[in-house]
Amino acid sequence: MNGKATTTRTKLERGRSALGPALELVHTGRAPTRAVLTSELGVTRATAGAVAAELEALGLIRVDSSPGSAAGSQGRPSHRLSVLEAGPVVLAAQVHADGFRAALVGLGGRIVATTPGCVAVMADPAQVLGEVVGAGAALLRASGLRCVGAGLAVPSAVAEPDGTALNPLHIAWPAGSPVRDIFSACVREAGITGPAFTGNDVNLTALAEHRHGAGRGAQHLLCVATGHRGVGGALVLDGRLHSGSSGLALEVGHLTVNPEGRPCHCGGRGCLDVETDPLAFLTTARREPGPEESLLKQAGDLLRAEYDDPAVRHAAEELIDRLGLGLAGLVNILNPDRIILGGLHRDLLEADPERLRAVVADRSLWGRSGSVPILPCTLAHNSLVGAAELAWQPVLDDPLAALA
Amino acid sequence: MNGKATTTRTKLERGRSALGPALELVHTGRAPTRAVLTSELGVTRATAGAVAAELEALGLIRVDSSPGSAAGSQGRPSHRLSVLEAGPVVLAAQVHADGFRAALVGLGGRIVATTPGCVAVMADPAQVLGEVVGAGAALLRASGLRCVGAGLAVPSAVAEPDGTALNPLHIAWPAGSPVRDIFSACVREAGITGPAFTGNDVNLTALAEHRHGAGRGAQHLLCVATGHRGVGGALVLDGRLHSGSSGLALEVGHLTVNPEGRPCHCGGRGCLDVETDPLAFLTTARREPGPEESLLKQAGDLLRAEYDDPAVRHAAEELIDRLGLGLAGLVNILNPDRIILGGLHRDLLEADPERLRAVVADRSLWGRSGSVPILPCTLAHNSLVGAAELAWQPVLDDPLAALA
DNA sequence: TGAGTTTGTGCCGCAACTAAACAAACTGCG
DNA sequence: CGCAGTTTGTTTAGTTGCGGCACAAACTCA
Numbered sequence: 001m002n003g004k005a006t007t008t009r010t011k012l013e014r015g016r017s018a019l020g021p022a023l024e025l026v027h028t029g030r031a032p033t034r035a036v037l038t039s040e041l042g043v044t045r046a047t048a049g050a051v052a053a054e055l056e057a058l059g060l061i062r063v064d065s066s067p068g069s070a071a072g073s074q075g076r077p078s079h080r081l082s083v084l085e086a087g088p089v090v091l092a093a094q095v096h097a098d099g100f101r102a103a104l105v106g107l108g109g110r111i112v113a114t115t116p117g118c119v120a121v122m123a124d125p126a127q128v129l130g131e132v133v134g135a136g137a138a139l140l141r142a143s144g145l146r147c148v149g150a151g152l153a154v155p156s157a158v159a160e161p162d163g164t165a166l167n168p169l170h171i172a173w174p175a176g177s178p179v180r181d182i183f184s185a186c187v188r189e190a191g192i193t194g195p196a197f198t199g200n201d202v203n204l205t206a207l208a209e210h211r212h213g214a215g216r217g218a219q220h221l222l223c224v225a226t227g228h229r230g231v232g233g234a235l236v237l238d239g240r241l242h243s244g245s246s247g248l249a250l251e252v253g254h255l256t257v258n259p260e261g262r263p264c265h266c267g268g269r270g271c272l273d274v275e276t277d278p279l280a281f282l283t284t285a286r287r288e289p290g291p292e293e294s295l296l297k298q299a300g301d302l303l304r305a306e307y308d309d310p311a312v313r314h315a316a317e318e319l320i321d322r323l324g325l326g327l328a329g330l331v332n333i334l335n336p337d338r339i340i341l342g343g344l345h346r347d348l349l350e351a352d353p354e355r356l357r358a359v360v361a362d363r364s365l366w367g368r369s370g371s372v373p374i375l376p377c378t379l380a381h382n383s384l385v386g387a388a389e390l391a392w393q394p395v396l397d398d399p400l401a402a403l404a
Numbered sequence: 405m406n407g408k409a410t411t412t413r414t415k416l417e418r419g420r421s422a423l424g425p426a427l428e429l430v431h432t433g434r435a436p437t438r439a440v441l442t443s444e445l446g447v448t449r450a451t452a453g454a455v456a457a458e459l460e461a462l463g464l465i466r467v468d469s470s471p472g473s474a475a476g477s478q479g480r481p482s483h484r485l486s487v488l489e490a491g492p493v494v495l496a497a498q499v500h501a502d503g504f505r506a507a508l509v510g511l512g513g514r515i516v517a518t519t520p521g522c523v524a525v526m527a528d529p530a531q532v533l534g535e536v537v538g539a540g541a542a543l544l545r546a547s548g549l550r551c552v553g554a555g556l557a558v559p560s561a562v563a564e565p566d567g568t569a570l571n572p573l574h575i576a577w578p579a580g581s582p583v584r585d586i587f588s589a590c591v592r593e594a595g596i597t598g599p600a601f602t603g604n605d606v607n608l609t610a611l612a613e614h615r616h617g618a619g620r621g622a623q624h625l626l627c628v629a630t631g632h633r634g635v636g637g638a639l640v641l642d643g644r645l646h647s648g649s650s651g652l653a654l655e656v657g658h659l660t661v662n663p664e665g666r667p668c669h670c671g672g673r674g675c676l677d678v679e680t681d682p683l684a685f686l687t688t689a690r691r692e693p694g695p696e697e698s699l700l701k702q703a704g705d706l707l708r709a710e711y712d713d714p715a716v717r718h719a720a721e722e723l724i725d726r727l728g729l730g731l732a733g734l735v736n737i738l739n740p741d742r743i744i745l746g747g748l749h750r751d752l753l754e755a756d757p758e759r760l761r762a763v764v765a766d767r768s769l770w771g772r773s774g775s776v777p778i779l780p781c782t783l784a785h786n787s788l789v790g791a792a793e794l795a796w797q798p799v800l801d802d803p804l805a806a807l808a
Numbered sequence: 809t810g811a812g813t814t815t816g817t818g819c820c821g822c823a824a825c826t827a828a829a830c831a832a833a834c835t836g837c838g
Numbered sequence: 839c840g841c842a843g844t845t846t847g848t849t850t851a852g853t854t855g856c857g858g859c860a861c862a863a864a865c866t867c868a
Binding site (some may be wrong): 437438442449452453454476478479480481482483590649 | 812813814815816817818819
């Protein structure tokens with residue numbers, strides 16, 4: 001028991017501290033081969049080999065011993081690394097104004113299974129979360145996969161350390177609902193194993209995009225997105241979400257972007273919230289806004305379908321200018337090296353990318369000396385994948401401890 | 405050579421990876437005894453003992469074996485840890501509009517020796533830096549201490565990775581001056597050993613206050629300060645300076661704090677820069693501003709001496725309201741758990757702390773749920789100490805490598 | 809004086825590496 | 839086809855930083 005039993009046994013027992021970083025590299029696709037893993041980790045081939053073998057033994061990754069096709073380079077082809085398809089999953093859930101959804105997400109941000117989106121969001125968080133977790137548990141039973149945790153994305157700031165939803169404005173939940181506790185309770189009741197986490201949807205979008213989408217490789221990533229109403233922001237610094245001392249960072253909705261603008265419920269005027277959200281776009285374009293839960297779709301459709309209409313185009317340009325002013329302010333404060341936009345902001349960027357980039361470069365102090373790249377979000381269901389990232393984090397930090 | 409020679413030899417060879425964290429704990433005063441060091445590092449007593457012994461052997465700290473007085477607690481008294489007075493120093497320099505200064509700074513932020521401040525700053529950075537480094541080298545020769553690096557604080561944003569001063573507005577240096585290279589060259593020419601670093605003065609003030617002053621123990625520290633003209637900001641996140649992807653973060657001077665305010669050279673109106681700096685205070689108080697390089701002193705003296713004067717008081721209150729608006733905007737974006745103010749902002753805070761705290765709490769979104777503590781800077785020569793921190797950083801990261 | 813408490817130290821062992829030599833799997837050239 | 843050259847994987851033998859444990863030391867308190 002205490003001696004060195006066999007060679008295999010010895011290998012399985014080593015490689016602890018580099019295990020997490022190695023898994024994260026494979027998870028984010030930055031280590032496609034063992035050779036790359038070796039250089040990215042900054043360790044010897046022996047260590048990288050042992051670490052990869054242990055991750056394979058844990059059922060997390062796959063090591064392709066017979067690649068056959070590694071054209072171009074000389075030398076012995078490297079074994080390919082990939083996340084294991086039949087490996088464990090986490091339960092991810094998201095609640096938006098236009099419905100809620102549950103999914104199983106594997107390593108690499110791969111959505112294994114998902115429920116159809118439900119459209120009605122009830123006013124009682126416990127009821128909604130009970131239903132969404134129940135749907136996720138059903139998916140899990142059907143799949144037969146191992147579950148190592150659960151994550152939830154909500155359209156509200158989530159206060160630390162208590163985990164309450166401070167402003168679930170777009171859904172009819174009471175402010176201050178203890179969403180983290182409710183979600184944890186639902187997860188436990190459904191018999192799902194592993195810890196449960198809850199976070200703000202824009203934060204989780206940023207995290208997902210940083211790991212698997214348009215934010216890959218960015219050092220300091222700023223993400224700004226609209227829902228149906230209002231604007232949210234998020235910041236990923238050196239690969240870690242920055243949510244502030246009490247989870248309330250990047251509440252960017254009340255930056256002033258138009259001194260003569262619309263009054264805002266915060267007491268100011270011309271806040272980013274009321275000047276660049278879907279409702280602002282529709283009213284500026286002189287269209288009748290539809291029901292609250294479809295404003296984002298209505299605005300996006302209008303922007304894409306009728307960009308030739310002068311009123312629509314004018315409204316888009318006005319919003320782009322306001323958004324650019326807000327982004328420039330954030331650039332001056334945060335100095336990110338990449339910005340990604342979601343929701344209607346993403347549509348505005350795609351409608352006239354040059355205009356937005358010009359405004360940001362013009363109004364940010366250091367815009368001339370190399371302006372910041374501004375990109376659209378690329379992932380489908382990004383806040384769902386972000387919720388999964390939250391749940392995967394303990395495994396990425398210490399695979400042995402998290403799977404024990 | 406290869407075997408275990410003696411017990412002492414074995415001890416000297418161990419304890420590498422925890423060495424840096426341990427030194428940082430002693431350096432910042434968070435590990436007054438070996439027992440505290442043990443728990444703060446999260447290691448066993450054996451390891452902490454070995455680490456402390458090695459730091460002592462390196463000539464960095466002192467381990468008091470005979471304390472004699474540890475009243476209150478039971479049990480064997482712990483050995484006291486402190487930085488070694490006769491240990492190595494770094495050369496720290498600062499350049500401000502009202503003069504430049506050099507100093508020797510030891511571990512713990514202790515100023516060992518300093519030159520008298522020189523008042524005339526020439527337009528040629530090479531000349532100024534040559535003089536200040538020369539003065540520092542003279543101090544060093546006189547002291548006979550070992551020098552392990554050099555740090556410089558300048559009143560300008562310093563771009564990364566090239567190390568150029570982007571806006572040395574208050575001193576007559578050309579924008580884009582390669583201050584880091586110039587400083588490095590001067591340091592090498594003066595025969596000073598160790599690497600040379602250059603940073604923005606407000607950034608370095610924040611770093612110094614976080615390690616040795618009013619920011620001690622803060623998780624996310626925001627620092628805002630005025631010089632003679634304009635406003636600077638800095639952010640320390642989890643103990644590390646956040647200066648953005650290209651060193652340009654926290655350029656907070658162009659936050660809008662008064663939509664109907666003074667025009668600013670940035671193209672906007674009512675920026676923090678032009679609404680809350682010493683010149684704004686003097687003109688609001690209807691006083692004749694003196695020479696540029698003494699605006700800060702003039703404004704501070706006026707505020708302290710004539711606060712009873714209605715015009716002065718009104719000006720102070722107006723500036724406090726504007727500053728509060730700016731700080732509230734920053735709180736919404738950064739969610740720090742402490743704010744410290746320097747320059748005239750410090751004086752404004754001390755003139756009416758309640759008013760400023762009330763404005764910030766009222767205008768920041770989450771002010772009600774526990775407002776952010778706002779404190780004045782406490783360290784004398786804080787940007788000088790901050791420049792020293794920059795130079796100490798390699799030693800704190802890896803004492804063995806840095807002293808080799 | 810002795811029990812209880814807390815801290816420092818020596819010793820053993822081990823987990824997690826590195827270094828170096830060797831084996832394997834490819835490319836490309838003659 | 840065979841052989842050099844290149845890159846990658848594996849094995850073996852250290853090295854090292856640290857935990858665990860036992861014990862000694864230095865105090866307080868009864």
